[in-house]
Every structure is written in structure tokens, then in C-alpha cells.
Amino acid sequence: MQKLGDFKVPHFFNYPPYYTLQPVKETREKQVQLWKELILDYCRNQKIFVIGLEEDYPLFSNPVIERSLSHEARKVFLNALVAEGHAEWMDKSHKKCLILWLRIQDWAAYILNFVKENGFEDSVMTVEDIRSGIETRGTELAGIDRGVLMRALRLLEQKGKAAIFKGTSADDEGVKFSA
Amino acid sequence: MRRRPGISGLQSAAAARDQYRLVGENVAKIRTDLMKEQLATFRSQLEEFARKHKNDIRKNPTFRTQFHEMCAKVGVDPLASNKGFWAELLGIGDFYYELGVQIVEICLATRSHNGGLINLQELCSLLCQRRKTAREAVSEDDCLRAISKLKVLGSGFEVITVGKKKLVRSVPTELNKDHNEILEVAQAQGYVTVEEIEKTHSWPSGRAIDALETLLEEGLAMIDDGHRDGKRRYWFPCVAPISAALGAEGLRSSS
Numbered sequence: 056m057q058k059l060g061d062f063k064v065p066h067f068f069n070y071p072p073y074y075t076l077q078p079v080k081e082t083r084e085k086q087v088q089l090w091k092e093l094i095l096d097y098c099r100n101q102k103i104f105v106i107g108l109e110e111d112y113p114l115f116s117n118p119v120i121e122r123s124l125s126h127e128a129r130k131v132f133l134n135a136l137v138a139e140g141h142a143e144w145m146d147k148s149h150k151k152c153l154i155l156w157l158r159i160q161d162w163a164a165y166i167l168n169f170v171k172e173n174g175f176e177d178s179v180m181t182v183e184d185i186r187s188g189i190e191t192r193g194t195e196l197a198g199i200d201r202g203v204l205m206r207a208l209r210l211l212e213q214k215g216k217a218a219i220f221k222g223t224s225a226d227d228e229g230v231k232f233s234a
Numbered sequence: 235m236r237r238r239p240g241i242s243g244l245q246s247a248a249a250a251r252d253q254y255r256l257v258g259e260n261v262a263k264i265r266t267d268l269m270k271e272q273l274a275t276f277r278s279q280l281e282e283f284a285r286k287h288k289n290d291i292r293k294n295p296t297f298r299t300q301f302h303e304m305c306a307k308v309g310v311d312p313l314a315s316n317k318g319f320w321a322e323l324l325g326i327g328d329f330y331y332e333l334g335v336q337i338v339e340i341c342l343a344t345r346s347h348n349g350g351l352i353n354l355q356e357l358c359s360l361l362c363q364r365r366k367t368a369r370e371a372v373s374e375d376d377c378l379r380a381i382s383k384l385k386v387l388g389s390g391f392e393v394i395t396v397g398k399k400k401l402v403r404s405v406p407t408e409l410n411k412d413h414n415e416i417l418e419v420a421q422a423q424g425y426v427t428v429e430e431i432e433k434t435h436s437w438p439s440g441r442a443i444d445a446l447e448t449l450l451e452e453g454l455a456m457i458d459d460g461h462r463d464g465k466r467r468y469w470f471p472c473v474a475p476i477s478a479a480l481g482a483e484g485l486r487s488s489s
Contacts, residue, residue, distance in 0.1 A: 067347075071425075072456035072469040082453055085346040122460040 059113045062100050065093060074122035076131060090124075090132040095141060099156040104200035105145070106133065106152045155203070157195065162207035165195060167216060170232045182208070182228045273309075280310065292329070295373030302379070333372065333380035336361055341391075341404035349453030350405030351472035354378075354393065357402055377402075397421050401472055407452050412445040417473060424474030425458065425467040 067073050067089050077083040097114050098104070106112065108129060116123030124132075133152045136142035140158050145151040157165060166185075170176060173190065184190065186204060191197050196204075208230055211217040218231045290297050305311065340360050344352055358374050365372060381402060384391045392403045397418035403409075409417070419434065420426050431442040446468050449455040458467040 071460060072458040075457055075459045077456055079450055079453060081346060082456060121462065
């Protein structure tokens with residue numbers, strides 16, 4: 056089984072035609088579906104939050120079968136992710152794409168659940184704690200993109216589930232969660 | 235019998251013919267009776283055998299095939315009726331019904347990948363993977379039997395032979411001779427090029443493309459423009475199971 060680092064790839068990754076955009080509608084739909092899932096799984100596994108179209112990722116080419124996805128193909132798949140809320144273009148020229156294997160609202164729910172399960176209601180955590188502290192090690196939150204985290208926290212703040220406040224230094228923001 | 239001249243001779247001949255005919259009919263009757271008796275004995279012995287070896291028949295695909303062949307020889311079809319003696323004794327009516335349902339499910343699940351045409355070998359292996367928890371192994375022969383039962387129900391399933399392989403078709407797509415030939419060529423490497431088809435078949439230009447385009451439209455083929463030689467390849471998922479797409483290179487580099 057082909058592996059990308061320690062990530063196990065699905066069978067279609069080793070089948071050459073999947074690297075060419077298919078003209079027939081049903082076949083194309085299947086192809087897009089498979090690549091969408093793979094991109095999300097891979098990014099989640101490798102904690103990749105941003106994909107740059109001009110960069111190379113092991114995900115988009117397979118040296119064993121000597122095939123790689125064209126720019127156009129990558130755009131098609133990323134656009135499909137954008138359409139269903141699992142990605143966002145970060146720039147007008149669509150060169151950088153933010154990958155949201157969990158959408159912002161899903162991240163917010165995840166954080167809330169994490170807080171409840173670990174009894175962190177009414178306690179204060181710094182944003183950095185959440186991103187790289189001991190408590191979040193082994194969870195999806197470890198290594199989360201700062202921008203994504205802040206957006207999720209702000210969503211919780213809007214719902215009255217959290218309060219963000221500035222700490223002693225510029226990058227020492229804290230969060231207090233309420234049950 | 236010596237022929238005697240004259241009318242009485244003719245009468246004797248007629249009487250003799252009648253006699254022979256009666257004897258002949260008798261013999262035929264005796265033979266039939268004998269055969270019926272032998273058949274009845276054989277049938278009851280077969281039933282006894284089935285009772286005794288019920289578990290083996292259930293568990294062992296090779297044994298099961300041989301059992302079916304024995305049954306066929308005496309004109310017994312254990313699958314003919316789900317309510318019949320055989321079905322109740324062996325419960326194998328249910329076994330094939332269950333297989334049939336699973337086969338339909340697998341064909342539906344893989345249809346978007348292979349267009350409704352799947353290699354019998356691949357189908358069988360997917361079926362086995364699916365039934366890992368069941369204690370009964372499944373052979374290609376079992377698959378074919380289950381599919382033939384499906385056909386009787388008018389479900390549109392068909393087994394076609396292309397070259398050396400058997401493919402199971404679960405969509406009404408009719409394949410003509412040109413399509414079949416292309417599939418056969420594809421069996422070698424899993425794909426074909428227009429050039430290759432035109433060369434090996436001396437077809438006028440356009441004929442290969444037409445056939446390939448139809449196969450593409452039906453979802454039976456996928457295009458591949460990524461090879462460095464720049465030639466378009468048409469891949470056929472139904473002749474090369476996706477897990478075999480790696481070929482020799484895969485074996486070398488898989489870790």
C-alpha cells in the first residue's frame with residue numbers, strides 16, 4: 056500500500072486516470088468526491104491548514120505511476136471544497152487556500168466539547184495553551200492554525216460561551232469559557 | 235426367422251413384427267422402470283449424502299461445487315425452490331439469496347468507478363472481504379450461481395466473457411463486437427491507445443475513437459493524458475482492478 060509518510064493513501068491514488076480531469080459528468084463527480092475526501096483527510100492527518108497552489112505537495116503527485124495533478128485539476132478540487140464550506144480562498148487570485156476539515160462552527164463545537172469534557176469551564180487558558188499546551192496534546196486542537204482558532208473562539212464569544220481578553224503581551228491573549 | 239413365401243408367410247411376418255414390437259416396448263418399459271428405480275435410489279442416496287455432509291457443503295466451496303455437479307447429473311436443482319426439501323435441508327437457498335443481495339450491493343457501490351462492469355475475480359474478492367465474519371468461504375462458482383439466480387429474477391445481471399476473463403455486467407449497456415475487442419486488448423495492461431487499436435485491427439480511422447468515446451460515455455472507461463509521451467490512454471477499471479493498477483512498479487516500491 057502506497058504511503059505518504061505515515062499516511063495511508065486510498066487505492067485511487069495509484070490509478071493514473073484519476074489525475075486527468077474526466078469529461079464525463081458522472082465519472083467527474085466521482086473523481087472530485089474522491090480527491091475532496093483525500094485532501095481533507097491528508098490535511099487533517101498532517102495538520103496542514105493552508106495549501107498554496109504554486110507549491111508542491113506529495114498529495115498532488117505520485118512518482119510511482121508518474122502522474123501529477125495539473126493546476127487546473129487542483130483548482131477544481133479546491134473549489135469544490137470551497138463550495139461546501141470546507142475551504143476558503145485566502146486571496147483574490149486564488150493562490151492560497153485555507154483548508155477547513157472542520158468548518159469554523161465545527162471547531163467551535165469541538166472546543167466547547169473539549170472544555171466540558173476536561174472541566175475547563177470558568178478557567179482561563181491562553182490562546183497559545185490551546186494551540187500547543189499539554190492539555191490539548193493528542194487532540195485535534197494541537198497545532199491548530201491561529202487564525203482558525205481565533206475565528207472559532209470569536210464565534211463562541213458571540214454565543215456567550217467564551218470571553219476573549221488581551222493578556223500582558225501582544226500575543227498572550229486569553230480565553231475564559233463559561234458553561 | 236426364416237421368411238416363408240405366400241400369404242401365410244406374410245401373416246407370419248406381420249405377427250413376428252408385432253411380437254418384436256411388443257417385446258421392444260416391453261424392453262423400453264423395463265429399461266425406463268429400471269432407470270426410474272435407479273434414479274430414485276440415487277436421489278435418496280444423494281439426500282442421505284447431503285444430510286450427512288451438510289456442514290461440509292456449507293463450509294467448503296470446492297466440495298459445494300462438486301455437490302452441485304452431482305445433483306445436476308441426476309437432474310436435481312437444490313436451488314430450484316427456496317421452500318423445497320433441499321433448501322430446508324441445506325439452507326443453501328438462503329445462502330445464494332444472501333450472496334445475490336451482496337453482489338448487487340457491491341455492483342452498485344462500484345458502479346461509479348467501473349461503469350457497471352466488474353471483473354468476476356474482483357467481485358469475488360470484494361465479496362469475501364465483506365463476508366470475513368461469516369464462516370462460509372465463497373468461490374467464483376458460487377458467485378456465478380448466485381448471479382444466474384439473479385438473472386431469473388430479471389435484474390439485468392449478466393456474465394460476459396472477454397478474452398480470458400469473465401466480467402459481470404450490472405447495467406443494461408450492450409457491448410458490441412468492437413467494444414468487446416477493445417476490452418480484450420485492454421486486459422493486457424489495463425488501458426489502450428487509439429494508435430494501438432487501429433494498428434492491431436486495421437480499422438479505418440474514426441472507428442476506434444467512436445467505440446472508445448461510447449465506452450467513455452457509458453462510464454466504462456476513463457481518460458489519462460498524463461503520460462510523458464503525450465498520448466491519451468483509455469483505462470478500463472473493469473479489466474484491471476484498482477488494486478492491481480500498481481503493477482510491477484508497485485511491488486518494488488511499496489513499503
